[in-house]
Amino acid sequence: MPADNNHPLNRMFHPSSIAVVGASSNVSETGWVKRLLDFGYKGEIFPINPKANEIYKLKAYPNVHDVPGPIEYTILNIPAHLVPQAMRDCVAKGVKFVHCFAAGFSETATEEGRRLEAETTKIAIDGRVRLIGPNCMGIYCPASGMTFGEDFPKETGRIALISQSGAEASRLIFLCQDVYLYFTKVINYGNATDLDAPEFLEYLAQDMETDIIALYIEGVKNYPRFISAVKQCMKKKPVIILKAGLTKNGADVAAFHTASITGAKAVWDAFFKQTGAISAQTIDEVSSIIQGLTRIKQLNGPRVAIIGRGGGIGVVTTDICERAGLIVPPFSLETHEKLLQIRPDAGAMLRNPVEPKLGLEGAADFYLKGLPIIDQDTETDIILIQMAVDIYGGHKPDLLQDVSAAAYALCPAAESIKKPIMVALFSGGHTDTVLAVSAAREILTKVGIPVFSEVEAAARSLSKIYGYYRFLESSK
Amino acid sequence: MPADNNHPLNRMFHPSSIAVVGASSNVSETGWVKRLLDFGYKGEIFPINPKANEIYKLKAYPNVHDVPGPIEYTILNIPAHLVPQAMRDCVAKGVKFVHCFAAGFSETATEEGRRLEAETTKIAIDGRVRLIGPNCMGIYCPASGMTFGEDFPKETGRIALISQSGAEASRLIFLCQDVYLYFTKVINYGNATDLDAPEFLEYLAQDMETDIIALYIEGVKNYPRFISAVKQCMKKKPVIILKAGLTKNGADVAAFHTASITGAKAVWDAFFKQTGAISAQTIDEVSSIIQGLTRIKQLNGPRVAIIGRGGGIGVVTTDICERAGLIVPPFSLETHEKLLQIRPDAGAMLRNPVEPKLGLEGAADFYLKGLPIIDQDTETDIILIQMAVDIYGGHKPDLLQDVSAAAYALCPAAESIKKPIMVALFSGGHTDTVLAVSAAREILTKVGIPVFSEVEAAARSLSKIYGYYRFLESSK
Numbered sequence: 001m002p003a004d005n006n007h008p009l010n011r012m013f014h015p016s017s018i019a020v021v022g023a024s025s026n027v028s029e030t031g032w033v034k035r036l037l038d039f040g041y042k043g044e045i046f047p048i049n050p051k052a053n054e055i056y057k058l059k060a061y062p063n064v065h066d067v068p069g070p071i072e073y074t075i076l077n078i079p080a081h082l083v084p085q086a087m088r089d090c091v092a093k094g095v096k097f098v099h100c101f102a103a104g105f106s107e108t109a110t111e112e113g114r115r116l117e118a119e120t121t122k123i124a125i126d127g128r129v130r131l132i133g134p135n136c137m138g139i140y141c142p143a144s145g146m147t148f149g150e151d152f153p154k155e156t157g158r159i160a161l162i163s164q165s166g167a168e169a170s171r172l173i174f175l176c177q178d179v180y181l182y183f184t185k186v187i188n189y190g191n192a193t194d195l196d197a198p199e200f201l202e203y204l205a206q207d208m209e210t211d212i213i214a215l216y217i218e219g220v221k222n223y224p225r226f227i228s229a230v231k232q233c234m235k236k237k238p239v240i241i242l243k244a245g246l247t248k249n250g251a252d253v254a255a256f257h258t259a260s261i262t263g264a265k266a267v268w269d270a271f272f273k274q275t276g277a278i279s280a281q282t283i284d285e286v287s288s289i290i291q292g293l294t295r296i297k298q299l300n301g302p303r304v305a306i307i308g309r310g311g312g313i314g315v316v317t318t319d320i321c322e323r324a325g326l327i328v329p330p331f332s333l334e335t336h337e338k339l340l341q342i343r344p345d346a347g348a349m350l351r352n353p354v355e356p357k358l359g360l361e362g363a364a365d366f367y368l369k370g371l372p373i374i375d376q377d378t379e380t381d382i383i384l385i386q387m388a389v390d391i392y393g394g395h396k397p398d399l400l401q402d403v404s405a406a407a408y409a410l411c412p413a414a415e416s417i418k419k420p421i422m423v424a425l426f427s428g429g430h431t432d433t434v435l436a437v438s439a440a441r442e443i444l445t446k447v448g449i450p451v452f453s454e455v456e457a458a459a460r461s462l463s464k465i466y467g468y469y470r471f472l473e474s475s476k
Numbered sequence: 477m478p479a480d481n482n483h484p485l486n487r488m489f490h491p492s493s494i495a496v497v498g499a500s501s502n503v504s505e506t507g508w509v510k511r512l513l514d515f516g517y518k519g520e521i522f523p524i525n526p527k528a529n530e531i532y533k534l535k536a537y538p539n540v541h542d543v544p545g546p547i548e549y550t551i552l553n554i555p556a557h558l559v560p561q562a563m564r565d566c567v568a569k570g571v572k573f574v575h576c577f578a579a580g581f582s583e584t585a586t587e588e589g590r591r592l593e594a595e596t597t598k599i600a601i602d603g604r605v606r607l608i609g610p611n612c613m614g615i616y617c618p619a620s621g622m623t624f625g626e627d628f629p630k631e632t633g634r635i636a637l638i639s640q641s642g643a644e645a646s647r648l649i650f651l652c653q654d655v656y657l658y659f660t661k662v663i664n665y666g667n668a669t670d671l672d673a674p675e676f677l678e679y680l681a682q683d684m685e686t687d688i689i690a691l692y693i694e695g696v697k698n699y700p701r702f703i704s705a706v707k708q709c710m711k712k713k714p715v716i717i718l719k720a721g722l723t724k725n726g727a728d729v730a731a732f733h734t735a736s737i738t739g740a741k742a743v744w745d746a747f748f749k750q751t752g753a754i755s756a757q758t759i760d761e762v763s764s765i766i767q768g769l770t771r772i773k774q775l776n777g778p779r780v781a782i783i784g785r786g787g788g789i790g791v792v793t794t795d796i797c798e799r800a801g802l803i804v805p806p807f808s809l810e811t812h813e814k815l816l817q818i819r820p821d822a823g824a825m826l827r828n829p830v831e832p833k834l835g836l837e838g839a840a841d842f843y844l845k846g847l848p849i850i851d852q853d854t855e856t857d858i859i860l861i862q863m864a865v866d867i868y869g870g871h872k873p874d875l876l877q878d879v880s881a882a883a884y885a886l887c888p889a890a891e892s893i894k895k896p897i898m899v900a901l902f903s904g905g906h907t908d909t910v911l912a913v914s915a916a917r918e919i920l921t922k923v924g925i926p927v928f929s930e931v932e933a934a935a936r937s938l939s940k941i942y943g944y945y946r947f948l949e950s951s952k
Binding site (some may be wrong): 316 | 580623625627628630639640641642643644646647651673692721722723725728732733757759785786787789790792794795796798799803804805806825827828868869871872893904905906907910914919922932
């Protein structure tokens with residue numbers, strides 16, 4: 001197992017052995033053992049099940065203390081009332097990390113749940129075992145072969161996610177995969193009675209394999225340490241936070257999810273202002289911001305050049321950008337004159353937004369000839385390509401090929417210019433347009449062009465990314 | 477041609493004959509004549525082209541005055557400088573309506589463009605010809621076979637659209653088609669030098685074939701008449717308005733699109749407050765609101781019951797709804813107890829949002845057993861079904877079939893309950909999930925269940941629809 005640094009938490013992502021307490025002997029269901037085997041975990045796996053001799057051809061043991069060699073990491077897949085004793089066994093065995101998958105603790109809002117949680121946590125802390133959970137999915141780390149989703153991508157990337165929600169973590173992993181972005185480490189840590197967001201952040205701040213940190217959090221227990229850890233990260237890499245449970249009933253729902261105290265909105269508003277962390281409201285938005293941060297380097301200002309359908313679509317696109325805090329100024333006179341040479345009949349449609357000759361061939365042609373001109377424009381900082389494929393919602397022959405051709409034309413054109421570029425590619429619901437957009441997104445994101453599913457997502461993300469770059473400038 | 481009423485503008489949508497001045501004799505391009513023929517316009521078509529004898533087997537004439545019988549409607553497809561003379565010819569011929577497709581007028585911001593526009597308009601008004609445009613696509617009315625998009629649906633519905641943008645009109649037509657909603661009349665009227673939004677609104681207010689009116693507008697010339705027309709409509713049917721050009725540069729772009737003076741944001745804020753018209757910021761939002769208004773009847777309050785993935789997804793869904801001005805309260809104790817009987821192991825996941833047993837089969841089962849219980853809940857007014865198909869972003873065998881089966885299970889269940897229902901169905905970008913979502917949307921919308929592509933769109937639309945129903949109550 002490659003260790004990327006000597007931080008004590010590093011072994012949690014790269015354990016040399018994993019015991020699964022409550023390993024399922026039913027081969028028809030996907031348990032933790034099968035998941036680790038299928039995903040390619042290379043360390044030793046010890047199934048713990050007093051009723052089985054062998055699970056998936058691995059020798060099974062009645063208890064962790066029956067395992068001959070050392071165990072670095074243990075997953076507890078047993079009912080809550082059995083967890084305290086299992087934790088005692090782990091302490092006795094010298095296990096370093098315990099991931100308590102089991103639920104049924106304080107999130108049930110019962111006396112017994114709270115008691116079991118307190119007891120388990122005390123055993124872990126006294127015994128110097130680090131506890132992830134309870135009530136969580138644990139770790140996904142493609143480099144070491146650890147996963148909680150059997151169909152998560154095996155590719156390693158440079159994004160880390162700290163999430164109190166396993167489902168939202170899964171969604172983010174897949175949304176990023178759709179645009180060829182991958183994770184180095186994902187932690188789903190549930191009720192967070194021992195290991196909590198601040199400690200994960202401190203680890204990720206110095207983790208050389210992580211460039212961007214995303215968080216889904218409902219509550220924070222040690223608020224000063226959390227602020228300090230976020231600040232520490234922000235000095236080195238961006239932190240995006242989806243703070244859930246900021247509305248009245250959202251907070252109540254969160255209390256029943258991870259027993260979190262979500263905190264007042266005003267406190268969190270102040271937090272974002274103070275730390276410069278990037279705030280997001282949905283997982284889709286988190287994925288858009290990740291994509292922008294990864295693929296939009298060097299943003300010198302908030303002035304957007306828009307290439308796409310003009311007319312009303314151009315007006316609305318401009319409104320959306322300006323509402324998001326961006327600026328859509330007219331091009332310089334020089335740019336206008338140069339554009340007039342390649343589009344002599346376009347007149348006012350060259351102002352910004354600029355409209356290529358209608359049709360997808362016209363768009364492809366303009367990417368080659370027009371992009372270098374707009375690259376030189378002194379009035380704009382970034383180029384937004386708007387591809388409204390939903391306008392071909394009826395039946396257009398060869399739509400898939402034509403949209404793909406436009407995307408293929410954009411790839412080298414984008415490569416050859418200096419300004420950053422982003423694409424808003426939207427489909428509507430017609431199957432033809434949906435498939436054409438899927439194909440084009442694949443072509444574009446594969447070469448690192450950021451693609452958003454609507455202008456609003458592109459504009460809001462860009463505005464937040466610009467805010468982050470300004471924050472970096474101001475903290476120099 | 478069926479005439480739905482005796483309003484003078486009615487013949488504009490149902491003319492008995494159409495002349496196309498500047499009819500293309502090139503059969504390889506889709507001109508106005510071919511478009512009308514293909515779309516099934518049943519009246520007489522007179523191609524006007526001094527260089528052709530016959531176009532698409534129709535006798536061509538050098539000028540409108542050479543046509544033997546009367547002409548009710550004429551499309552001008554000629555360069556702007558020829559338009560004034562063509563308009564004189566139309567006046568002399570007694571044409572009732574002229575649609576000036578030609579551009580090159582005041583939107584060019586040139587002296588000559590403004591002069592040509594003023595001259596053309598004066599000729600029309602003095603000659604008692606009603607002018608649509610210039611610089612526009614004209615009329616789409618499936619019942620009479622008039623269209624400006626060759627692949628627009630032939631189905632007639634009960635939505636009317638007044639739009640200064642042809643492209644945004646096309647997008648809306650297709651977005652609605654994707655969810656089985658259709659239009660009765662669409663008017664794209666460009667620079668609006670004679671016929672303008674107020675007059676179209678007055679017509680649509682009393683049009684028995686129109687239930688919902690949508691507008692895309694950049695500017696209004698006669699503001700008092702516009703307000704009065706909107707108020708007149710709002711007494712009988714909802715009016716949704718996408719007011720474009722409300723940001724600084726958006727306004728400038730609009731000026732070059734339709735030569736509109738867009739007006740200050742404060743004025744429009746006051747307008748929406750005063751008239752109760754429903755404000756939208758994008759065409760996607762217009763389509764969502766149309767779907768909601770059409771399919772959510774009888775909304776007694778803003779309290780939402782959510783069925784879908786719980787945990788973090790439930791917290792975020794609750795936040796999104798409450799941010800949009802809706803309420804996600806806990807169910808009544810009675811509801812909770814009944815739900816506990818069908819989901820005895822679910823504990824807190826029954827509070828609201830309620831989580832069916834995981835997996836798509838679990839969802840389908842819950843729609844049958846759980847919906848009738850939530851239908852009886854006294855604390856909630858509407859049911860939001862959240863189907864996060866993007867969570868199956870990797871590889872899941874039979875995803876299309878399983879998602880379709882869940883959708884099929886929902887159809888009769890939704891039919892059998894009293895509370896309104898809406899679905900947020902989201903896919904992520906993976907082709908498998910995208911196709912599964914397309915299939916499910918088709919199944920659901922075909923039977924009239926409103927489907928939205930994200931929770932945000934569903935919540936924002938619902939909030940606006942509830943605002944409209946409250947406005948109706950308060951104006952009783």
